[in-house]
Amino acid sequence: MRVMAQMSMVMNLDKCIGCHTCSVTCKQTWTNREGVEYVWFNNVETRPGLGYPKRYEDQEQWKGGWVRTKRGRLKLKSGGRLKKLATIFSNPDLPTIDDYYEPWTYDYDMLTKAPQTKAGPVARPKSLITGENMDIKWSGNWDDNLGGSQETAHEDPILAHMSDHVRMEFENTFMFYLPRICEHCLNPSCVSACPSGAMYKREEDGIVLVDQDACRGWRMCVSSCPYKKVYFNHKTNKAEKCTLCYPLIEQGKPTICSETCVGRLRYLGLMLYDADRVLEAASVEDEHELLDAQRSVLLDPFDPEVIATAKAGGMADDWIEAAQASPIYKLIHDYQVALPLHPEYRTMPMVWYIPPLSPVVDIISNTGNDGEEIRNLFAAIDKLRIPVEYLAGLFTAGDVAPIEKSLKKLAAMRSYMRDINLGNPANENIANSVGMSGEQIEAMYRLLAIAKYEDRYVIPKAHVESAQDLEDFACSLNTDGGPGMGGPGETGGLRKTGRRVPGTPVAATVESFHSLKNLTDPSEPGEGRMNLLNWDGKGITNGMFPPPAVAGGTA
Amino acid sequence: MNNLDVLIWVAFPYAAAASFFIGHIIRYRYDQYGWTSRSSQTYENKWLRWGSPLFHYGMLAVIAGHIIGLLIPREWLDFIGIDDHIYHLGATWLGTAAAAITVIGMILLLIRRGAVKRVFKVTTTMDVVMYVFLFATIAFGTLAVVQFQVLGAGYDYRGSVSPWIRSLILMQPNVALMAGVPLAFQLHVITATALFAIWPFTRLIHVLSVPIWYLFRPYVVYRSRDKHLGARKPRPGWERSVRPGQNEWAEYPHKEKV
Numbered sequence: 001m002r003v004m005a006q007m008s009m010v011m012n013l014d015k016c017i018g019c020h021t022c023s024v025t026c027k028q029t030w031t032n033r034e035g036v037e038y039v040w041f042n043n044v045e046t047r048p049g050l051g052y053p054k055r056y057e058d059q060e061q062w063k064g065g066w067v068r069t070k071r072g073r074l075k076l077k078s079g080g081r082l083k084k085l086a087t088i089f090s091n092p093d094l095p096t097i098d099d100y101y102e103p104w105t106y107d108y109d110m111l112t113k114a115p116q117t118k119a120g121p122v123a124r125p126k127s128l129i130t131g132e133n134m135d136i137k138w139s140g141n142w143d144d145n146l147g148g149s150q151e152t153a154h155e156d157p158i159l160a161h162m163s164d165h166v167r168m169e170f171e172n173t174f175m176f177y178l179p180r181i182c183e184h185c186l187n188p189s190c191v192s193a194c195p196s197g198a199m200y201k202r203e204e205d206g207i208v209l210v211d212q213d214a215c216r217g218w219r220m221c222v223s224s225c226p227y228k229k230v231y232f233n234h235k236t237n238k239a240e241k242c243t244l245c246y247p248l249i250e251q252g253k254p255t256i257c258s259e260t261c262v263g264r265l266r267y268l269g270l271m272l273y274d275a276d277r278v279l280e281a282a283s284v285e286d287e288h289e290l291l292d293a294q295r296s297v298l299l300d301p302f303d304p305e306v307i308a309t310a311k312a313g314g315m316a317d318d319w320i321e322a323a324q325a326s327p328i329y330k331l332i333h334d335y336q337v338a339l340p341l342h343p344e345y346r347t348m349p350m351v352w353y354i355p356p357l358s359p360v361v362d363i364i365s366n367t368g369n370d371g372e373e374i375r376n377l378f379a380a381i382d383k384l385r386i387p388v389e390y391l392a393g394l395f396t397a398g399d400v401a402p403i404e405k406s407l408k409k410l411a412a413m414r415s416y417m418r419d420i421n422l423g424n425p426a427n428e429n430i431a432n433s434v435g436m437s438g439e440q441i442e443a444m445y446r447l448l449a450i451a452k453y454e455d456r457y458v459i460p461k462a463h464v465e466s467a468q469d470l471e472d473f474a475c476s477l478n479t480d481g482g483p484g485m486g487g488p489g490e491t492g493g494l495r496k497t498g499r500r501v502p503g504t505p506v507a508a509t510v511e512s513f514h515s516l517k518n519l520t521d522p523s524e525p526g527e528g529r530m531n532l533l534n535w536d537g538k539g540i541t542n543g544m545f546p547p548p549a550v551a552g553g554t555a
Numbered sequence: 556m557n558n559l560d561v562l563i564w565v566a567f568p569y570a571a572a573a574s575f576f577i578g579h580i581i582r583y584r585y586d587q588y589g590w591t592s593r594s595s596q597t598y599e600n601k602w603l604r605w606g607s608p609l610f611h612y613g614m615l616a617v618i619a620g621h622i623i624g625l626l627i628p629r630e631w632l633d634f635i636g637i638d639d640h641i642y643h644l645g646a647t648w649l650g651t652a653a654a655a656i657t658v659i660g661m662i663l664l665l666i667r668r669g670a671v672k673r674v675f676k677v678t679t680t681m682d683v684v685m686y687v688f689l690f691a692t693i694a695f696g697t698l699a700v701v702q703f704q705v706l707g708a709g710y711d712y713r714g715s716v717s718p719w720i721r722s723l724i725l726m727q728p729n730v731a732l733m734a735g736v737p738l739a740f741q742l743h744v745i746t747a748t749a750l751f752a753i754w755p756f757t758r759l760i761h762v763l764s765v766p767i768w769y770l771f772r773p774y775v776v777y778r779s780r781d782k783h784l785g786a787r788k789p790r791p792g793w794e795r796s797v798r799p800g801q802n803e804w805a806e807y808p809h810k811e812k813v
Contacts, residue, residue: 081770088766089611090596090604097597097673129598130672192774195766200778211778213587216764217594234598234677237591250780462780 002275003310006206006350007249008328010338011179013356015265018177020044022257029256035235037103037128040140041242042257044179048156049143053099056228058157063093064226065189065345074283076193078224093223101139103128146175158393174387176356182229182242183349184208187282193224207244215239226345250462264451269326269458272299282346287397290343322460335444337406344397355391355403357410372418374430377411409434416441565728571752578755592761595674602667610660616653625717647704654697685757688750695743702739
């Protein structure tokens with residue numbers, strides 16, 4: 001057993017209102033640059049729909065993920081190592097920019113600079129690649145809220161697997177949102193396909209990253225990722241992907257998509273897993289068993305043997321505690337309501353989803369029945385094959401049993417909590433009908449519905465205790481006996497230059513008092529400039545104004 | 556042997572070699588971020604699907620042929636049973652085939668670069684310079700093969716150009732060997748030398764990154780963030796300072812080396 005930690009996410013689809021705040025804040029943080037205009041580390045898809053890029057789930061076309069060979073071994077669907085090198089000059093499975101969309105801007109200048117004409121001026125769309133006029137025919141979110149889906153939804157690869165009868169009714173019955181980020185898989189096919197070895201999975205937290213210096217732009221990761229969450233920056237010609245906001249995660253803060261999620265539907269936490277068993281679990285023959293196989297790889301953080309092995313492997317105590325308090329572990333293991341996205345790709349994805357119950361509730365309510373009555377809900381889950389089968393196509397490789405189980409738990413929670421909210425006695429039978437206790441249901445309710453910030457995000461800080469001293473380490477003269485001698489901490493985050501390192505706390509010591517005072521000390525000779533951020537707002541300090549002209553000078 | 560000969564056949568090749576090696580080292584040390592194949596496949600795939608493999612596989616065959624013809628002495632090939640006649644047949648016909656494939660691929664790629672607006676837009680000045688020298692080298696090389704080996708009686712470059720190159724490698728340059736070489740061969744050598752000189756400053760830099768070791772490494776790569784304090788290696792001069800005698804891992808009690 002080799003215990004490793006994985007920073008994981010669960011999204012509660014029941015609460016997603018499709019507002020795209022996650023996508024927008026992610027874009028502003030990571031991909032508001034040239035070359036990545038079309039790149040959405042986070043995107044929100046309306047399902048049924050084509051997804052982004054178009055039809056990315058059709059692996060017969062894109063050849064992403066792994067396949068199990070007849071001998072029971074895993075092979076990249078796009079081919080083995082030799083084939084990867086042989087097709088390096090032209091990747092046969094690479095999506096072109098048109099499968100995403102051609103990025104564009106508008107000719108805004110025209111609005112202000114156009115001469116007076118009878119018709120008002122228009123800002124025409126201009127391609128950001130060629131600079132020419134273009135027709136906008138598709139983009140990252142073109143079928144949002146089923147817009148235009150009458151024409152496109154039949155191309156949805158999940159729908160294509162369902163019967164014709166289902167396809168007919170679908171648009172009238174069922175719609176939900178699917179926010180997607182990189183899955184940070186336990187068995188990542190993108191990392192495995194990178195010829196340069198530039199992609200890697202971090203040992204500490206399992207975040208999958210691209211080393212921008214080592215990437216040589218061979219593009220194999222883009223085509224090998226079945227979720228199409230590695231993108232090609234067409235200006236730097238390097239691969240880029242969701243980083244799970246690792247600079248934030250390292251500080252114990254949630255990712256930007258989670259932090260800004262309006263529906264508060266994202267959960268972040270550690271999962272411990274047995275790295276030695278990942279390949280075995282990803283290779284089970286029956287696709288329907290992949291879910292349980294992946295669950296079996298995820299370890300119980302309360303198991304003394306797991307704890308001992310983790311500690312022997314060098315895991316810090318606070319990380320083990322964080323794994324025990326992880327909301328992800330509760331949702332995946334305790335309540336078993338969360339499910340992985342497309343386990344059949346065999347990459348062991350680690351962003352899981354709680355399937356949405358709301359479409360079922362809506363259908364019951366629309367027929368005039370009580371959408372919170374447990375028997376109505378259970379009957380609907382059993383009868384409404386369309387949503388359940390569609391969700392199974394997304395989350396369980398087509399196996400409806402785990403979907404039904406998950407939805408029934410959500411239904412039970414709804415009914416059970418209604419009694420309590422109405423002041424009626426709690427009905428323990430409802431909880432028991434889904435194999436839970438009333439207490440468990442209430443705990444799940446607190447996690448899913450109340451969803452306190454500190455319950456949603458249990459993120460241990462990265463262990464680089466000395467990293468905050470980096471600024472001081474950077475001074476090569478700062479060694480023992482060197483000219484810049486004097487260790488960090490002496491001035492409490494104050495650099496030798498007298499400027500404060502942003503974000504570091506200043507210890508209240510005599511030294512720091514004087515150092516701080518010196519920052520704006522008028523008696524110090526000024527350098528002709530000052531940093532307004534350091535100004536205490538009192539008095540005039542040196543550098544604030546240009547030096548006064550000397551009397552009798554060059555007037 | 557006049558000064559011009561020394562300049563062209565000694566000074567220029569050595570200067571080009573210096574530029575080639577030093578250029579690569581500098582770029583490797585200071586411009587890893589710019590070191591890429593600069594693929595334009597996401598812009599356009601229909602032309603590239605044919606042009607790129609044709610050009611690259613043709614080029615690989617051409618390079619293999621040059622190694623056999625230029626770097627391996629005639630006597631060694633004789634020793635393993637490849638006499639002049641067999642060599643000439645192989646070099647002429649396999650070489651012509653490889654040249655044909657390369658030239659077809661290159662023409663497809665050049666048409667694509669000119670005709671496809673998206674690709675044309677991302678073509679840099681350095682790309683154009685590189686294309687000129689690359690095209691000239693391939694054109695003169697093909698011309699030499701067709702003129703002398705296919706149509707003519709055959710020119711024995713293994714008695715002149717090959718030993719000249721080996722004399723350069725052995726640091727005992729022999730200029731006289733290049734004196735009587737036909738013009739097509741001479742121009743091929745000169746343009747190729749120039750191409751080597753500008754090589755590390757062009758997109759050709761990707762040639763040195765052929766990821767052969769992908770065949771031998773485990774599929775999933777793991778990396779520790781501790782080692783780098785970030786995803787990338789610190790730049791020269793920015794490495795963490797470690798006191799002499801201090802355990803580099805001391806700051807990470809949970810990760811102490813055993």
